[in-house]
Each structure stands twice: as C-alpha cells, then as structure tokens.
Amino acid sequence: MTRGAGTVDLTDVDVFVAGGHPAVFAHLRAHDPIHLNRGADGSRFWALTRYEDVLWAYSSHELFGSTRGAIVGGSFRSEEDTSAGKMLVSTDLPRHRMLKQIIHPAMSTSVAKRVAARVSVLLDDALARLRRNGGGDFATEVATELPAGALMEIMGLSHEEAHHLIGLTRRMVGYRDEVFVETGGDERLRLAWLQAEIFEFFTDVVAARRRDPGEDLITMLLHGTVNGRKLTEEEVFYNCMNVAVGGNETSSYTGCTGLLALLDHPDQYDLLLSRPAIGSTVVDEMLRWSSTNAYVQRVVLRDVERGGVTFRAGESVTLWNYSANRDERVFADGDRFDATRSPNRHLSYGAGLHRCVGAPVAQAELSLLVEKIAAQGLRLKLAGAVRRLRSNFILGVTSLPVEPV
Numbered sequence: 162m163t164r165g166a167g168t169v170d171l172t173d174v175d176v177f178v179a180g181g182h183p184a185v186f187a188h189l190r191a192h193d194p195i196h197l198n199r200g201a202d203g204s205r206f207w208a209l210t211r212y213e214d215v216l217w218a219y220s221s222h223e224l225f226g227s228t229r230g231a232i233v234g235g236s237f238r239s240e241e242d243t244s245a246g247k248m249l250v251s252t253d254l255p256r257h258r259m260l261k262q263i264i265h266p267a268m269s270t271s272v273a274k275r276v277a278a279r280v281s282v283l284l285d286d287a288l289a290r291l292r293r294n295g296g297g298d299f300a301t302e303v304a305t306e307l308p309a310g311a312l313m314e315i316m317g318l319s320h321e322e323a324h325h326l327i328g329l330t331r332r333m334v335g336y337r338d339e340v341f342v343e344t345g346g347d348e349r350l351r352l353a354w355l356q357a358e359i360f361e362f363f364t365d366v367v368a369a370r371r372r373d374p375g376e377d378l379i380t381m382l383l384h385g386t387v388n389g390r391k392l393t394e395e396e397v398f399y400n401c402m403n404v405a406v407g408g409n410e411t412s413s414y415t416g417c418t419g420l421l422a423l424l425d426h427p428d429q430y431d432l433l434l435s436r437p438a439i440g441s442t443v444v445d446e447m448l449r450w451s452s453t454n455a456y457v458q459r460v461v462l463r464d465v466e467r468g469g470v471t472f473r474a475g476e477s478v479t480l481w482n483y484s485a486n487r488d489e490r491v492f493a494d495g496d497r498f499d500a501t502r503s504p505n506r507h508l509s510y511g512a513g514l515h516r517c518v519g520a521p522v523a524q525a526e527l528s529l530l531v532e533k534i535a536a537q538g539l540r541l542k543l544a545g546a547v548r549r550l551r552s553n554f555i556l557g558v559t560s561l562p563v564e565p566v
C-alpha cells in the first residue's frame with residue numbers, strides 16, 4: 162500500500178501488521194476522505210475515513226444495510242452474506258429489532274455484574290500466576306480470561322469449554338494468519354470452514370440446553386420467537402457465533418493493545434499507577450487507541466450523494482472506526498495516547514442501530530483489568546517480541562511477552 166491517493170489498498174494486510182496504517186489513514190483523511198478502494202484481491206469498496214462521515218453512515222439505516230456481512234470479501238456463496246437476516250449483526254430492520262429483543266437480556270446490567278465477578282476471580286489468578294512465574298505471555302495467559310469469564314456467565318459454559326471456544330473464534334478471525342491456520346488455497350472457503358467448526362462446537366451445547374434449559378443466551382435463543390416463529394437451529398448457531406466472535410476477539414485484544422499502549426507511553430502508565438481514579442478514562446482511551454474492530458461493512462440500499470461522491474445501490478461501503486477515532490477534527494492530538502482524555506467520543510463500539518450490544522460487558526471486563534493493574538501497582542515491561550494479528554479487520558496482538566519490574 163503506497164501513500165498516493167488512488168494507489169492506497171486497504172486490503173493489504175501487511176501494512177497493518179507492520180504498523181503503517183496510522184499514516185495511511187492520516188493521508189486519506191486529508192486528501193481522499195471517501196476513498197474508492199480497488200483491492201489487489203479484486204474487491205471494490207468505498208472507505209469512509211473521517212469521523213463525521215463514519216457517524217453519518219452508522220446513523221443512516223435507510224441508506225446503508227448490514228446484509229453483506231462484517232468482512233469485505235467474507236461471503237463466498239453470493240453477494241449477500243450467508244448469515245444475512247439470520248445473525249444479529251447482518252440483519253436489517255425490522256427483523257433486527259426482534260432478534261435484538263431476544264439477545265439483549267443475555268447482556269443486561271445484571272449479567273454484566275455476574276461477568277465482572279467471574280472475570281475478577283480469573284484475572285486475580287492469572288495475574289498472580291504471572292508474578293509467580295516472573296512473567297509470561299499477557300496475550301494468551303491473561304487477556305483471554307476476559308472473554309472466558311464472559312462466556313461462562315453469558316452462555317453457561319465451563320472454563321474449559323470457554324477456552325476451547327476462544328481457540329475456535331481465534332482461528333476464524335485469524336483466518337489469514339499462519340499462527341492460527343494453514344494459509345493457502347481459497348481464503349473464503351477457509352473462512353467458511355472455520356465457521357463450520359464453531360457451529361460444530363455449538364451443536365453439542367445447544368442439544369444440552371434443549372435437554373436442560375438454563376438462564377443463558379442459548380436457552381433464550383431456543384425459546385425466543387420472531388414474528389411468532391421460533392428461531393431455526395441455523396439462526397441459533399449464527400447468533401451464538403455472533404456473540405462468541407463479537408466478545409472473544411475484541412475485549413481480549415483491546416486489553417493487549419491497551420497494555421501495549423501503556424508500555425509504549427511510560428508517562429501515562431506512571432499516571433495510572435499514581436492516580437488509579439483515572440481508570441475509566443484510561444479504558445476509553447484504550448478503546449479509542451486500539452479501535453480493535455477496525456471497520457464495519459455496509460451495503461448501499463439506494464443511490465446517495467455525499468462529499469462529491471455518489472454511492473450506488475449495491476456497492477460496499479466500509480466505515481473505518483480506526484480512522485474516525487484518530488480524526489484530528491474531533492480528537493486533539495489524536496495520535497497521542499492520553500490517559501486522561503475527556504471527552505472521548507470514540508466509535509470503537511460502532512453507533513446507531515447495531516452499536517455493540519456487548520459494550521457493558523466489554524466495559525466491565527476492561528475496567529477490571531485496568532483497576533487491578535492500578536490497585537496492585539503492577540508495573541510490567543516487555544520481555545520479548547510483540548506479534549500482531551495478521552488482519553485488517555481485527556487489530557490485535559497475539560503475543561505480548563511481559564515481566565514484572
């Protein structure tokens with residue numbers, strides 16, 4: 162991906178892995194804010210890079226639909242994603258509202274409290290182990306306990322099952338990364354195969370909940386109705402997968418990139434340790450800084466003009482949370498990690514109709530992580546090479562070796 166407008170290719174994953182994307186987005190925001198991306202992989206999509214354009218698209222549900230799925234080029238059978246109209250995140254109104262009514266209670270404030278209690282215990286254990294061992298890989302030994310605790314409470318899984326499922330969602334989101342999968346062959350078929358592995362996992366869990374219902378998301382999906390009709394087994398699987406991928410691959414990666422930001426900005430790390438009360442602004446800055454879910458995809462529902470560009474019905478549009486969150490028009494000195502930044506109206510959870518339904522859970526998980534680091538006065542330092550996930554969709558760190566100072 163070169164810097165000249167028109168030659169930028171946002172599908173070039175290597176640029177993200179090498180950390181070149183902040184400069185590319187700064188260039189696009191300044192010179193080509195609504196960028197027509199022609200990918201080397203044959204893809205063609207619009208990329209919105211300024212905050213106000215991204216927010217406009219999030220808020221214009223009548224113009225931009227979600228049925229093409231989350232990932233550019235992710236659907237392999239047709240233009241429409243196979244999950245369209247079945248999985249919450251790939252469903253438009255009015256069906257989206259009905260599906261959300263079923264799923265939302267599984268992530269209510271009372272569930273978020275239970276998640277917090279569970280994650281607290283798991284984190285205490287993981288951090289104590291890290292100290293005892295004189296260090297470890299924060300990405301695999303600590304951060305994964307955030308989604309593990311959430312899955313245990315939201316889906317009623319055991320700790321072991323939760324980690325097994327995290328391994329599967331990690332492979333799916335890491336479908337271009339040789340750490341997780343054998344690369345080579347057709348990427349879209351590989352993605353479909355990895356999705357099938359997750360469905361297989363849920364086959365047994367769903368059968369168990371049918372026999373023995375609980376108060377978890379899976380039981381809610383089995384009993385919920387849309388237009389008076391129960392969800393099909395496929396719809397149940399898709400929504401389990403939505404919550405699993407949505408929850409597993411975001412909060413733990415944000416915890417890692419958030420810690421990395423503190424390690425890269427020792428003055429801000431000092432500030433947190435000396436003033437633990439700033440924990441909540443630190444969490445929001447980690448979310449903004451990381452923008453773990455780098456973009457979301459929409460499909461144009463009817464022709465519309467903006468910024469001198471005409472979006473035609475059927476075209477793909479990507480809303481770059483990462484770039485919006487660094488937009489100098491909204492965030493003063495946006496390329497600086499500022500632990501006390503306020504206000505901080507980041508778009509890391511999206512906005513509008515599809516705004517992250519798991520945000521209260523994620524907020525609880527990340528707050529605990531930051532609170533514990535601050536309360537324990539835990540000063541960590543890098544103890545090896547950092548490895549970034551090979552993705553332009555989820556910006557994560559797959560290996561973060563650290564040791565206590």
Ligand code: HEM
Nearest residue numbers: 249250407408411412415454457510511515517518519523
């Ligand atoms: C740092 C953590 C997280 C980030 C950055 C994040 C990001 C996002 C974003 C950007 C969207 C909007 C998608 C769109 O507009 O197309 C979204 C939706 C969603 N997220 Fe999250 N998420 C996080 C945590 C979670 C957690 C913990 C869960 C579940 C336990 C979850 C489940 C979902 C679901 C089910 C949706 C679909 C909502 C809908 O379509 O109405 N997320 N998330």
